[in-house]
Amino acid sequence: MVTDFSEYFDGKVEAYPYEETHDLRTGPDLNQALLPLLPFVGVWRGKGHGSYPSVPEFHYGQEIRVSHDGRPFLFYESRTWLIDATGKPVRPAAREAGFFRPVADKPDEVELLLTHPTGILELYVGRVKGVQMELVTDAVVRTPTAKEVTAGHRLYGIVDRDLAYVAEMAAEGHPLQSHLSAKLERVGG
Numbered sequence: 001m002v003t004d005f006s007e008y009f010d011g012k013v014e015a016y017p018y019e020e021t022h023d024l025r026t027g028p029d030l031n032q033a034l035l036p037l038l039p040f041v042g043v044w045r046g047k048g049h050g051s052y053p054s055v056p057e058f059h060y061g062q063e064i065r066v067s068h069d070g071r072p073f074l075f076y077e078s079r080t081w082l083i084d085a086t087g088k089p090v091r092p093a094a095r096e097a098g099f100f101r102p103v104a105d106k107p108d109e110v111e112l113l114l115t116h117p118t119g120i121l122e123l124y125v126g127r128v129k130g131v132q133m134e135l136v137t138d139a140v141v142r143t144p145t146a147k148e149v150t151a152g153h154r155l156y157g158i159v160d161r162d163l164a165y166v167a168e169m170a171a172e173g174h175p176l177q178s179h180l181s182a183k184l185e186r187v188g189g
């Protein structure tokens with residue numbers, strides 16, 4: 001095993017040299033394969049509402065960023081925070097990040113790899129129809145300490161220029177059912 005790396009370091013490295021953007025007016029051209037997913041590129045912010053049989057109803061704020069670097073995939077990240085009845089932040093909540101991958105030669109098909117800091121990895125496959133995207137889990141992988149999430153289903157759509165979605169999950173012995181719904185405004189891109 002190599003333990004002396006000095007021979008690999010022959011000077012300073014510049015910052016990452018390629019541009020990434022959530023704004024279609026700047027940066028690299030959008031890869032042609034991403035055209036069906038174009039409406040989702042941007043920065044989105046809004047409020048959502050959640051529930052589950054074992055969980056009291058909650059409200060949350062959310063920011064989603066969907067960006068590209070010219071290659072045929074989208075980077076996706078979402079941060080959420082619980083809010084009270086007046087909209088005041090209560091605490092940070094779920095966070096997730098991943099990649100949307102269009103399927104070559106099948107413009108209406110998409111794959112999504114999504115990771116959660118709660119020890120869960122979700123692999124979604126889905127379809128894009130106009131400004132709607134429906135995704136179902138093909139696999140869910142969990143660390144030994146994660147909650148028992150076994151399936152997910154998400155429907156995203158552009159509604160009146162906003163990004164709206166509903167998300168269902170099967171977890172902790174409960175069948176697939178609603179956990180989240182939200183509507184987010186475009187705030188960037």
Ligand code: HEM
Nearest residue numbers: 050054055058060080093094116120147149169171172180
């Ligand atoms: C907008 C994003 C989300 C928000 C704001 C949110 C919020 C919550 C809240 C407040 C709870 C109650 C327990 C707690 O306070 O932590 C909860 C429970 C839970 N959430 Fe979420 N969640 C989100 C997304 C997700 C996602 C994407 C998954 C699965 C991949 C997930 C899986 C779970 C599970 C397994 C539980 C526990 C259910 C049980 O114990 O029966 N959540 N969530």
